[in-house]
Amino acid sequence: xIGKAFAPSHITGFFYAHDDPDPLKAGSCGCGFTxxxxxxxxxxxxxxAEVYVDGVPSxxxxxxxxxxxxxxxxxxxxxxxxxxVGGGFGASGAGAFSTALAINSALGLGKTYNELAYAAHVAxxxxxxxLGDVAGMTLGGIVIRTRPGTPFTLDRxxxxxxxxxxxxxxxxxxxxxxxxxxxxALINVAGxxxxxxxxxxxxxxxxxxxxxxxxxxxxxxxxxxxxxxETVEAFDxxxxxxxxxxxxxxxxxxxxxxxxxVIKSRISLEPxxxxx
Amino acid sequence: xIGKAFAPSHITGFFYAHDDPDPLKAGSCGCGFTxxxxxxxxxxxxxxAEVYVDGVPSxxxxxxxxxxxxxxxxxxxxxxxxxxVGGGFGASGAGAFSTALAINSALGLGKTYNELAYAAHVAxxxxxxxLGDVAGMTLGGIVIRTRPGTPFTLDRxxxxxxxxxxxxxxxxxxxxxxxxxxxxALINVAGxxxxxxxxxxxxxxxxxxxxxxxxxxxxxxxxxxxxxxETVEAFDxxxxxxxxxxxxxxxxxxxxxxxxxVIKSRISLEPxxxxx
Numbered sequence: 001x002i003g004k005a006f007a008p009s010h011i012t013g014f015f016y017a018h019d020d021p022d023p024l025k026a027g028s029c030g031c032g033f034t035x036x037x038x039x040x041x042x043x044x045x046x047x048x049a050e051v052y053v054d055g056v057p058s059x060x061x062x063x064x065x066x067x068x069x070x071x072x073x074x075x076x077x078x079x080x081x082x083x084x085v086g087g088g089f090g091a092s093g094a095g096a097f098s099t100a101l102a103i104n105s106a107l108g109l110g111k112t113y114n115e116l117a118y119a120a121h122v123a124x125x126x127x128x129x130x131l132g133d134v135a136g137m138t139l140g141g142i143v144i145r146t147r148p149g150t151p152f153t154l155d156r157x158x159x160x161x162x163x164x165x166x167x168x169x170x171x172x173x174x175x176x177x178x179x180x181x182x183x184x185a186l187i188n189v190a191g192x193x194x195x196x197x198x199x200x201x202x203x204x205x206x207x208x209x210x211x212x213x214x215x216x217x218x219x220x221x222x223x224x225x226x227x228x229x230e231t232v233e234a235f236d237x238x239x240x241x242x243x244x245x246x247x248x249x250x251x252x253x254x255x256x257x258x259x260x261x262v263i264k265s266r267i268s269l270e271p272x273x274x275x276x
Numbered sequence: 277x278i279g280k281a282f283a284p285s286h287i288t289g290f291f292y293a294h295d296d297p298d299p300l301k302a303g304s305c306g307c308g309f310t311x312x313x314x315x316x317x318x319x320x321x322x323x324x325a326e327v328y329v330d331g332v333p334s335x336x337x338x339x340x341x342x343x344x345x346x347x348x349x350x351x352x353x354x355x356x357x358x359x360x361v362g363g364g365f366g367a368s369g370a371g372a373f374s375t376a377l378a379i380n381s382a383l384g385l386g387k388t389y390n391e392l393a394y395a396a397h398v399a400x401x402x403x404x405x406x407l408g409d410v411a412g413m414t415l416g417g418i419v420i421r422t423r424p425g426t427p428f429t430l431d432r433x434x435x436x437x438x439x440x441x442x443x444x445x446x447x448x449x450x451x452x453x454x455x456x457x458x459x460x461a462l463i464n465v466a467g468x469x470x471x472x473x474x475x476x477x478x479x480x481x482x483x484x485x486x487x488x489x490x491x492x493x494x495x496x497x498x499x500x501x502x503x504x505x506e507t508v509e510a511f512d513x514x515x516x517x518x519x520x521x522x523x524x525x526x527x528x529x530x531x532x533x534x535x536x537x538v539i540k541s542r543i544s545l546e547p548x549x550x551x552x
Contacts, residue, residue: 101434104434105434110476110477110478110479111434111478112420112431112432112433112434112475112478113417113431113432113433113434114431114432115431116434139415139547140547141389141549144388151429153427155388155389155390156388156389156390157388157389158377158380158381158387158388158389158392158549158550159550160549160550160551160552161552199388200386201386202386202387202388203386269546269547269549270545270546271415271416271545273417273434273436273545274434274435274436275436276436276437
């Protein structure tokens with residue numbers, strides 16, 4: 001049997017991390033949003049275990065970990081990505097989550113949606129590729145993560161679907177940022193403050209302002225990203241940086257195009273899901 | 277400012293009820309699904325509080341309760357229903373939830389999605405019009421409610437969007453069924469057993485079989501509904517009865533049309549949401 005599934009891109013605006021020896025309890029709190037684009041994965045039983053990404057055999061460690069966690073027999077997995085890897089779009093989490101959903105169908109594993117999501121989350125934590133993206137992908141929209149790890153404890157900012165514009169400068173390694181204790185301490189102080197503030201006035205504009213403040217206060221922002229954000233602001237737009245990737249997301253394309261190719265997408269309210 | 281929102285229909289297949297003096301803790305466990313159709317609500321600040329349903333001034337007690345719980349000034353609310361009231365489609369919950377989302381925008385109340393959903397749930401419990409529909413509407417798809425009341429504790433059966441066919445014979449009052457202690461005891465024994473069984477093999481087919489068994493074991497099924505279900509089964513389809521309404525839902529239209537007008541819809545994965 002063939003299983004097909006999709007998981008949306010997820011961009012975090014601000015966060016704080018919680019370490020735990022149990023990967024089910026590790027994770028992050030904060031706020032981010034899902035996009036229309038994401039990762040589509042097709043899976044079927046096979047004699048040898050194989051993972052292809054965009055048509056090419058791939059290491060894809062997070063996806064391989066989720067297969068090890070779930071599959072009871074070898075499976076062929078093909079993932080196609082709408083987004084760059086390492087750009088703060090949650091590519092590894094979307095790859096692992098769509099794979100979990102697809103192999104559940106392909107192999108008849110009989111798991112619930114949460115069981116599959118939690119396996120993808122554990123795969124992310126083990127590979128240190130992400131801490132909160134999979135949680136956001138289970139809901140869709142602008143998702144607030146109020147407790148780290150599983151069971152996912154989530155809320156949303158009530159919004160309608162709206163366009164968002166991104167420019168991607170290059171990858172940042174989630175692993176390397178989260179391995180620096182000083183950097184992590186800065187992130188956790190700033191992230192906790194942002195979450196507390198957001199819950200007092202949970203609106204889209206407030207989320208954008210807090211994300212921008214977070215990216216500067218933590219020193220995570222690159223010079224180029226700050227330039228782009230300030231240029232967007234000169235056009236009365238709002239922008240911030242994807243956590244963690246050298247990517248700027250903005251409410252308007254104006255001013256952005258001088259910094260690179262503008263990717264137009266939409267904040268989608270659709271969670272990760274099976275496809276026909 | 278004008279606020280617009282939509283909440284999907286929600287049909288419960290099986291459930292058990294939990295009473296509690298605190299309406300935030302009362303609710304039901306079980307499993308149901310959301311449809312593409314639902315309730316669309318528009319709201320704006322007004323000099324007098326008014327609720328219109330399908331263009332006509334309406335008592336709409338559950339919607340009025342949610343307005344009392346949330347609004348800090350008078351508001352004009354207009355809801356348009358895609359489904360019959362009392363048919364087990366969760367019309368009262370969808371009306372209240374879409375109203376909560378719409379007035380949050382219209383009045384700038386600054387609530388999170390969960391706060392609005394919980395207000396709609398409390399309005400349902402207070403009016404005894406439903407116990408679990410609002411929870412299902414916060415996720416979309418085939419939603420499993422594993423704990424009663426708030427915070428909603430939910431899971432899903434992983435499915436793709438698929439068509440479903442309904443025939444509606446007439447209303448059943450949720451209030452009257454849940455007021456009969458003997459009936460409630462029967463429901464709770466059968467519902468707990470169904471939930472336990474479903475979690476062992478969380479698939480769509482299993483959900484359909486358990487729902488059918490529940491409707492018969494509890495004696496809630498009407499003679500006409502049972503006739504319709506057996507006719508669908510003669511055509512190799514699966515069907516059961518909406519909880520609580522004299523409505524049959526089926527995987528196929530075959531055999532159903534001799535029992536009344538067949539409403540074709542789709543199990544949608546979209547939760548209640550703001551509209552542009």
